[in-house]
Amino acid sequence: MTxxxxxxxxxxxxxLERVRRYSFLITVLVSxxxxxxxxxxxxxxYVTLSLQSIRGLYNSAWVxxxxxxxxxMLLSLPAFFLVKNAIxxxxxxxxxxxxxxxxxxxxxxxxxxxxxxFVFLMSIVAVLMVSALAMQFIRGEDYTINMAxxxxxxxxxxxxxxxxxxxxxxLFESVPLLRKGLGNLVYFAxxxxxxxxxxxxxxxxxxxxxxxxxxxxMSSDANETISSNADGHVGGIAPxxxxxxxxxxxxxxxxxxxxxxxxxxxxxxxxIAVIASFFFHRFDLTRSSIISKKSMxxxxxxxxxxxxxxxxxxxxxxxxxxxxxxxxxxxxxxxxKTLVLELRLMLxxxxxxxxxxxxxxxxxxxxxxxxxxxxxxxPFTWAWPILIxxxxxxxxxxxxxxxxxxxxMNPVRNxxxxxxxxxxxxxxLTGSGAMIHFLVAGEWESLMAMAIGxxxxxxxxxxxxxxxxxxxxxxVVFMLLWYMGPLNKWDVADFMGTTQQALDxxxxxxxxxxTIILLVLAVAGRVRQVKMYN
Numbered sequence: 001m002t003x004x005x006x007x008x009x010x011x012x013x014x015x016l017e018r019v020r021r022y023s024f025l026i027t028v029l030v031s032x033x034x035x036x037x038x039x040x041x042x043x044x045x046y047v048t049l050s051l052q053s054i055r056g057l058y059n060s061a062w063v064x065x066x067x068x069x070x071x072x073m074l075l076s077l078p079a080f081f082l083v084k085n086a087i088x089x090x091x092x093x094x095x096x097x098x099x100x101x102x103x104x105x106x107x108x109x110x111x112x113x114x115x116x117x118f119v120f121l122m123s124i125v126a127v128l129m130v131s132a133l134a135m136q137f138i139r140g141e142d143y144t145i146n147m148a149x150x151x152x153x154x155x156x157x158x159x160x161x162x163x164x165x166x167x168x169x170x171l172f173e174s175v176p177l178l179r180k181g182l183g184n185l186v187y188f189a190x191x192x193x194x195x196x197x198x199x200x201x202x203x204x205x206x207x208x209x210x211x212x213x214x215x216x217x218m219s220s221d222a223n224e225t226i227s228s229n230a231d232g233h234v235g236g237i238a239p240x241x242x243x244x245x246x247x248x249x250x251x252x253x254x255x256x257x258x259x260x261x262x263x264x265x266x267x268x269x270x271x272i273a274v275i276a277s278f279f280f281h282r283f284d285l286t287r288s289s290i291i292s293k294k295s296m297x298x299x300x301x302x303x304x305x306x307x308x309x310x311x312x313x314x315x316x317x318x319x320x321x322x323x324x325x326x327x328x329x330x331x332x333x334x335x336x337k338t339l340v341l342e343l344r345l346m347l348x349x350x351x352x353x354x355x356x357x358x359x360x361x362x363x364x365x366x367x368x369x370x371x372x373x374x375x376x377x378x379p380f381t382w383a384w385p386i387l388i389x390x391x392x393x394x395x396x397x398x399x400x401x402x403x404x405x406x407x408x409m410n411p412v413r414n415x416x417x418x419x420x421x422x423x424x425x426x427x428x429l430t431g432s433g434a435m436i437h438f439l440v441a442g443e444w445e446s447l448m449a450m451a452i453g454x455x456x457x458x459x460x461x462x463x464x465x466x467x468x469x470x471x472x473x474x475x476v477v478f479m480l481l482w483y484m485g486p487l488n489k490w491d492v493a494d495f496m497g498t499t500q501q502a503l504d505x506x507x508x509x510x511x512x513x514x515t516i517i518l519l520v521l522a523v524a525g526r527v528r529q530v531k532m533y534n
Contacts, residue, residue, distance in 0.1 A: 006104060007112045014086065014116040019123065027082060028127050031075070035131040038070050039063065039139060042244050051222040051234045054245045058139040060146035061251030065214045067132040068153035071125055072161045072209040073198075073236075077191050077479060079124070079162065081184065081472045083117040084169040087280070088179075096283035107277035110170050114273040117166030125158050141246070149251045156258065157210035160265040164208070167269035167276070174279040181387040184475050192483070210262055217252050237490050239501070335418065342415075342422040345395075346388050358384060358430050365433025370441060374498050378434050378450065379486035382457060382496065385426050389458055390474045392423050393465025393522070396529075406533040416526045420519070423458025449497020449508035456495050456515045463518045466525035 018024060038048055039058065047055050049066050056062035090096035099109065132150060137143065168187065172178040178186060194208040199215065201207035219233045225247045361381045365373055396402045405411055428435070431450060438447035457478070464474040485493030485502075494502035495511045502508070 006102075007108060007115075010104070010109075010112040011116045011119065014113065015119050018116075018120050024120075024123075027078075027124060031124055031128060032131050034070065034074070035067055035128060035135060036138075039066060039135050041139060042141075042246075045240050046237060047240050047244065048237050049218060049234050050238055051219065052226065053238075053241050053243070054222050054225055054247065055234075056218065056221070056249030057141050057246045058136060059142035059144065059149075059249065060136060061149040062249045063132050063136045063139075064129075064150035065153040065218070065251060067128050067135075068157045069211050069214055071128050071154065071158045072211055073195060074480070075121075075124070075128075075158075076161050076165050076209065077188070077483075078476045079121050079165050080169050080172075080187050080191075081476045083120060083166060084173055084184075084472075086113045086117060086170065087173045091283065100283040105277075106280045106282050107274055109282070110174065110277040110280055111270075111273045114167045114170045114269060114276075117169055118163050118269075121162040121166060122159065125154060125162060128158075129154055152254050153214060153252070156254065156262055157214065160262060161209050163266055163269040164272075167272035171272050171276040171279075174276040174281075176279075181390060181471065181475070184472070185386070188479050205261070205264075208265070210265075213252050213258065218249065221247065221249055236488070237484070239491075335414075338414065338418045339421055339425075342418050343425055346391070346422055346426060350388075354384075361430065362433035365431070365435075366437055370437070370443070373434050373437055374446065378431070378496050378498055379482065381431050381434060382427065382453070382486075383482055385430050386475060386478060387471075388426055389423055389461035389478075390465070390471035392419060392458060392461045392474075393463070393526075394469060394471050397469045402529070402533055406530045411530055412523060412526050416523070420458060420462055420522070423461060424454055427454035427457055445503045445508075446497050449503060452508045452512045452515065453496045456511045456518075459515045459518045459522065463522035463525065466522050466529065 040046055040048065047053060049055055049062075049069070087096070090099065104112075129151060133145070136145070136150075168190075172183040172187060175183070177183070198207045198209040198211050201212040202216075203212075206212075215234060222234055225245070361377060361384060365377045365381060368377060391398075396405050405415060428451075431454060435447060435450055438444075438450065460478065461474045464477060465471060468474075481493050481495060484490045486496045486498045489499045489501075491499050491502040491505060491507055494507060497503055497508055
């Protein structure tokens with residue numbers, strides 16, 4: 001069998017295995033929902049891709065370009081988490097050990113996984129294309145279909161972006177340091193910088209997401225419809241102020257040169273896949289993070305230092321177990337000790353620099369001016385412990401301790417609720433600087449919003465961890481909420497109370513209600529898990 005043939009069959013098998021999962025169906029449904037909300041009707045109180053409440057008519061050019069921008073900008077974030085499990089899945093299922101016995105080389109494997117990721121992501125993009133066509137009929141502002149104007153923005157903007165995301169996911173899976181939660185945060189930082197760069201780019205070689213021609217044409221045409229000599233740019237999501245004004249937008253005049261310049265970016269994913277092959281362990285698990293080389297060397301050194309040593313059995317020591325009746329009588333101290341132990345378990349393994357940065361955030365929240373605290377310190381304060389919260393509800397599955405935890409006495413009351421309280425403590429401790437500042441300054445609404453946000457975040461992490469069994473889902477959902485709300489100041493998604501609009505509308509009360517609902521769902525999920533092991 002030739003190399004090309006083996007590569008094709010590997011891509012095909014991996015792709016078919018992915019699309020048959022429930023996660024693919026859920027992703028498709030969520031994507032359709034986002035498309036529906038991203039093209040609001042004229043009756044909604046918000047607009048997208050608008051300038052001073054002016055947007056294009058929902059024709060093929062505007063709908064196709066708008067959804068293509070959405071796919072390149074926002075889909076590129078959850079898409080990374082969606083495909084960053086290709087190598088891990090082969091390890092867990094044992095398929096990797098079979099592949100290791102075949103003639104498939106490391107570069108061929110990483111290349112095949114990269115293209116498999118790409119085809120999988122383009123399947124989701126194809127669903128977005130069909131959704132864009134359907135939305136043009138649903139909104140009903142222009143029923144004339146122009147397939148070229150509808151599809152070309154996807155081929156120009158989204159296709160190279162998905163190829164780049166597919167290759168970066170393989171690279172991060174191959175590099176041991178980037179394989180876990182740290183890699184997820186690094187990718188989010190890269191994605192955020194690329195997003196800022198693309199929205200400000202003037203040339204294609206600076207535009208990673210390929211959205212600058214679309215945004216520049218939308219902005220220039222929108223400025224022409226304004227009577228004043230303003231020179232603004234279209235924004236992503238904004239509240240509708242005044243009467244909505246629409247204009248007929250004909251789209252970008254596409255040229256072959258534009259596509260050639262854009263498709264130069266396709267060389268980068270191939271290079272990244274080749275680089276990933278140098279780090280790929282080829283299913284030699286002694287090279288992976290599962291077995292630490294340092295710990296193996298230390299064990300060998302200990303054996304050499306004490307070759308004749310034998311394990312010492314201490315049978316003369318009396319072991320006493322605490323009677324259950326005594327534990328019952330000291331229920332308050334028992335819960336307090338359990339809370340302390342759960343908190344220590346959450347913070348275990350964190351480096352000194354993590355605590356130093358958290359301390360700096362607390363001090364800055366106390367000392368900096370109020371405007372700066374609300375604008376920057378509060379959002380980044382609660383972006384810092386994301387890896388701690390993302391492990392809530394997933395540690396049992398990750399470390400395979402379900403039979404120990406779920407068969408204990410009252411696991412929901414004795415462990416699960418304490419886990420939730422420990423997550424809240426992490427939120428309040430890391431956000432204590434800003435919260436004390438709000439208290440001293442008498443900013444009661446901001447204090448209330450932040451207090452509710454400290455309840456909402458760990459509850460969201462807990463319910464997503466319990467029901468999904470993975471930390472990735474919370475990381476994706478939290479990053480999207482954090483980007484749209486506290487960072488971009490969209491009041492509906494502002495669960496920290498960083499915008500005056502969110503405070504005036506009392507958005508934090510809705511998040512309090514959401515917290516209660518999520519907590520009930522989390523408890524129901526844990527009860528379901530307990531019943532499975534009893």
